[in-house]
Amino acid sequence: MKKVCISGSGLFTPAESVSNDELVLAFNTYVERFNADNAEAIAAGSVTALAPSSTEFIYKASGIKARYTVDKAGVIDPDVMHPQIRPRANDEPSLMVEMGLVAARQALENAGRTAADIDAVLVACSNMQRPYPAMAVELQHFLGAGGYGYDMNVACASAAFGVQAAVDAVNSGSARAALVVSPEICTGHLNFRNRDCHFIFGDAATALLVEPLETATGAHRFEVLGTRMQTQFSNNIRNNFGFLNRSETPHRPWNDVLFAQEGRKVFKEVVPMVSDLLIAHLNALGIEPNSVKRFWLHQANLSMNQLIAKKVLGREPSIEEAPIILDEYANTSSAGSVIAFHKYHQDLRPGDVGVLCAFGAGYSAGSVVLRKL
Ligand code: COA
Numbered sequence: 001m002k003k004v005c006i007s008g009s010g011l012f013t014p015a016e017s018v019s020n021d022e023l024v025l026a027f028n029t030y031v032e033r034f035n036a037d038n039a040e041a042i043a044a045g046s047v048t049a050l051a052p053s054s055t056e057f058i059y060k061a062s063g064i065k066a067r068y069t070v071d072k073a074g075v076i077d078p079d080v081m082h083p084q085i086r087p088r089a090n091d092e093p094s095l096m097v098e099m100g101l102v103a104a105r106q107a108l109e110n111a112g113r114t115a116a117d118i119d120a121v122l123v124a125c126s127n128m129q130r131p132y133p134a135m136a137v138e139l140q141h142f143l144g145a146g147g148y149g150y151d152m153n154v155a156c157a158s159a160a161f162g163v164q165a166a167v168d169a170v171n172s173g174s175a176r177a178a179l180v181v182s183p184e185i186c187t188g189h190l191n192f193r194n195r196d197c198h199f200i201f202g203d204a205a206t207a208l209l210v211e212p213l214e215t216a217t218g219a220h221r222f223e224v225l226g227t228r229m230q231t232q233f234s235n236n237i238r239n240n241f242g243f244l245n246r247s248e249t250p251h252r253p254w255n256d257v258l259f260a261q262e263g264r265k266v267f268k269e270v271v272p273m274v275s276d277l278l279i280a281h282l283n284a285l286g287i288e289p290n291s292v293k294r295f296w297l298h299q300a301n302l303s304m305n306q307l308i309a310k311k312v313l314g315r316e317p318s319i320e321e322a323p324i325i326l327d328e329y330a331n332t333s334s335a336g337s338v339i340a341f342h343k344y345h346q347d348l349r350p351g352d353v354g355v356l357c358a359f360g361a362g363y364s365a366g367s368v369v370l371r372k373l
Contacts, residue, residue: 008111063302067202067330119147120175124162156360275311299336
């Protein structure tokens, strides 16, 4: 078994950002129009009036201030309220692949590698633009890499599960080096007309390069000390979109094939699942939680991250110990913990231990324990 490291990371951030104020303005305009259009039915009690959203609530409940999106104009237009993207010809790179390529090339560059050095590409994320050919095979093609590629989906925990698959492939010798790419266009599955969740998601893409420790040369290499994954069935985060929607008779309503969650229940159930996983994993590796320099946690909710870190450490975490990017990016699903890693790893010193931890629908959770070389 070879020792394996993460030798480079990459990030693609869309050019356009939507603030809470802009999002709330679009939502509240939609609400005013809906209520005006349905005034009679609302007065008669057959339709329930919609309530407005607020910037204060969004920040207080989630810690989110803004989110990036692949199309701001569509998202903030009260007549549209979703990103609008140009359909592309089959010989053009798909939007997900275009985003993933930027992150992948940056990860290779940071690791001092080229596409010729890798022979496995894993696209690990929550939503694939199409079922096949795999996004990973298309990405491998445009990257000019050999070997193989495949897609995997473990919702928001996908990147951690992808790292485990990449580590297994490299240390068993089935790949020389593997890229884990997580392009997320979360605004595509977000119901911007739902007050409970219209503010939650944003778009981004990340990449991590996994290669044998003995030959890696990147400036910031992290030995993978261990990976531990866990799943436990729950319907509290669910997306019913799928290829059988056409066949379901009668058809589901439009808002039943988008993201939906019971936010309170998710919070209550996922916090203990993830903190127990982290404590058990660190314990199995003989690492005292308080000696961990950094937790790169999934970025869905600020209080949730603070509570998980507090349960693991037995005290309040500092912002350096559990950095936050969700204020700027919102929840970018599988990309979130990797964005935190990408932005906050260069200051760690040789020997410092950090934990990359992703969690989400399934439920699913993954812990990847790393040591700076
Ligand atoms: N603007 C203003 N008020 C709002 C609102 C909005 N956009 N959305 C909901 N509210 C109101 C509710 O109606 C409710 O009012 P009430 O107390 O009068 O009934 C109140 O605010 C609280 O709503 P609730 O949905 O219970 O808020 P919350 O504190 O649980 O926060 C989440 C909502 C979604 C931010 C939070 O539950 C969360 O992040 N959970 C974890 C989700 C998660 O991690 N998911 C992973 C996805 S991958």
